[in-house]
Amino acid sequence: MINKNILLLILLFFTFFKSVDTLAFDIGVVDATAMDSVDCTGDLSNLSIVVENFGTQQVDSFYVYINVNGTLVDSTSIVQSITAGQQLNISLGNYSVFSLPENMISLSTGLPNATLDVQTSNDQYVLYTYSRLSGIYTIGCSTCDFSTVNDAFDHLNDYGVCGPTTFNIEDGIYNTSQLNLSSYVGMSAANPVVFQSTSQDSSAVTLEIYSSPSLVFNAVSNITFRKIKVDPYAGSIGIQLKNVSNFTIENCWIRDAELQTGYAGTGPSFHDVRILNNNFTDGSLLKLGGNSSATLNTNGLVEVVNNRFHNSKMRFILMKDLLIEGNYIDYPTDNHTLDVMTCLNSIITKNNIESSSDLSLYMVGCSNIEVTNNFLRGDGNVIYISNSDTINIVNNSMYQYDADNDIGEAFHFQSSSKIDFINNMVLSQEYGNLFFLSDTSMINPHHNMYYSPSDSLVKYNWSEIYVNYQDWTGSYQKDSSSWNLNPNYISPIDLHIYNHVIANGSAYSYPGIIEDFDGEPRNPLEFDIGADEIDLDYTTLRDIAFISTAEPSNSSCLQADSIQLLVANYSTFQIDSFALVIHSFGTQSSVIWNYTSLPAGDTVLVNMGKYNFSPNTRYDLTMTLALPNGEFDNYTLNNEGSVVYQYLGEPNIQVSTITDCISDVELSVPHQEYSTLNWSTGATSSIITVSPPGVWTVSLTDLNGCVVNKSITLN
Structure with missing residues (x-):
């Protein structure tokens, strides 16, 4: 059995040597500075450290370790005597400013006089440097340079930039x-x-x-x-x-x-x-x-x-x-x-x-x-x-x-x-x-x-x-060289035009306008009206033309019962349908569709169908061709024709008694505009007075020489 006194001596021995070692060699960090705490990445910044000998013995050498963001980047051996209790300011030299926006620099001391420094609680000092920004930085993840957008804005506000900077x-x-x-x-x-x-x-x-x-x-x-x-x-x-x-x-x-x-x-x-x-x-x-x-x-x-x-x-x-x-x-x-x-x-x-x-x-x-x-x-x-x-x-x-x-x-x-x-x-x-x-x-x-x-x-x-x-x-002398025509936009949403022959080349070549709505070049020789400059495509250009009216015709004294037109197809392809829009005295009266095929380049007599022409009625008709093959006509100046037509029907002779005359009567016919009237008596008025018995005849002649007669016998 070991004597208790021996154990006590052993314990005192180790305690003595531990106390002597701690007191003898204890070097620690009191302060540290980076001379330029905000600088540009790549610039040099001087690091300095203040150390103190906390031990009882003189220290003639020790190490300084430099860790940046958890990584050891340098260790420096300092050979300089420091007596017990003395502080020493040591310049560690110039270091390149580190790349992160915020850098943690840990400066620590060790190995005083090549021995262990067992009192390590005073060995480390931590300082932070903030770099002005230059380069590419990330925001919004755990490994990013900045956790939040606010952090990035704050850093930019506080520290600024050194070069081109991008935040992703x-x-x-x-x-x-x-x-x-x-x-x-x-x-x-x-x-x-x-x-x-x-x-x-x-x-x-x-x-x-x-x-x-x-x-x-x-x-x-x-x-x-x-x-x-x-x-x-x-x-x-x-x-x-x-x-x-x-x-x-x-x-x-x-x-x-x-x-x-x-x-x-x-x-x-x-x-x-x-x-x-x-x-x-x-x-x-x-x-x-x-x-x-x-x-x-x-x-x-x-x-x-x-x-x-x-x-x-x-x-x-x-x-x-x-x-x-x-x-x-x-x-x-x-x-x-x-x-x-x-x-x-x-x-x-x-x-x-x-x-x-x-x-x-x-x-x-x-x-x-x-x-x-x-x-x-x-x-x-x-x-x-x-x-x-x-x-x-x-x-x-x-x-x-x-x-x-x-x-x-x-x-x-x-x-x-x-x-x-x-x-x-x-x-x-x-x-x-x-x-x-x-x-x-x-x-x-x-x-x-x-x-x-x-x-x-x-x-x-x-x-x-x-x-x-x-x-x-006219009288106001405005809008010279302008047109009163439908632009025929592609749609109410899309205001492009297509194959509009009149718009093409009809504009004034306005200085400084060299492109159209789509950025396509304007043709200075054929400057177009509107925002869309077009090039005509004759292979798809639709053009039907009104040549003349075959019926109704004032050259015939027969009553018309239909509309017949001479129509030309100036397109390069066949037209299989078109519409005829009829205006009577300026008001649209009807729209008639026709499905007669018109070969390319042909002129065809087309019967548009029955039309109810009343006798003794004057028709002032404007007829417009439209929608060849159901699409707008690309050239509309040849779409329109007009005709004035009146068929003289048999006049209705009316007989009226004269109140103050027992034997005489009045014969009258309604007045017919655009025609002349002749009675068999030689009178030309619409009302005549006659004494029966007898036969009287009235003749109406229109402007084209057509004549209708009506007779009446009175007993």
């Missing part, structure tokens, strides 16, 4: 508080910043931000926001731009929200802004510009190009150098689809705009605006212009449909001047005027094509003076 946001729905980006370090054209969906799909990354405004960009430049869905709570401000420049929003989905500029009362709020290829849906509004207290934006082009607005609309106020191009806009539940107010030197081109309520294009207080190559559709005013000047409306295709059976003008122009209305194609379904003009001198129209069911083309002055097409082009 992983797929998902991000419920977050307001995102606010303000001016940051390193912001320049050389250091653009991009926020985008990693998958390049705007429906895959959704920012659901339940505050208004949701995203605020304030005093920043050279930013691109790409392929992200912004879906805040209904009707709020989704994105607000305040004092931004060189800013692009592209291929994003803006749902039920406003994308707007913060108004600046003392100066321009933004410039060089591009809104490109975005999808605005569910009542969204793009609202750029100032308010009544702001000044005109004069600092650079603002482009709104190739966006889709479904049940959404646009509004621009106090803008200059604005380009609105290639957008599709439909807003079926409200008016004012596109508002342009107090704007200057701007272009509206190649847009497809529809409003099923009113006011497809609303323009007030503007100057020097080009409206070219657009498809414009609306129920009510297609274009409304007030208090504006130098507005050039050129080569547009426009359609006014009548959804609510009202009467309204397609174009309402008031209190304005210098409006060029040139090369436009207009089809209206409403029975109102095409134009309201407060003064006819404001407009310079020519080389247009109009078609409307109304006889009135223009109403002008507030006293409601109505002018038809003939007087407008």
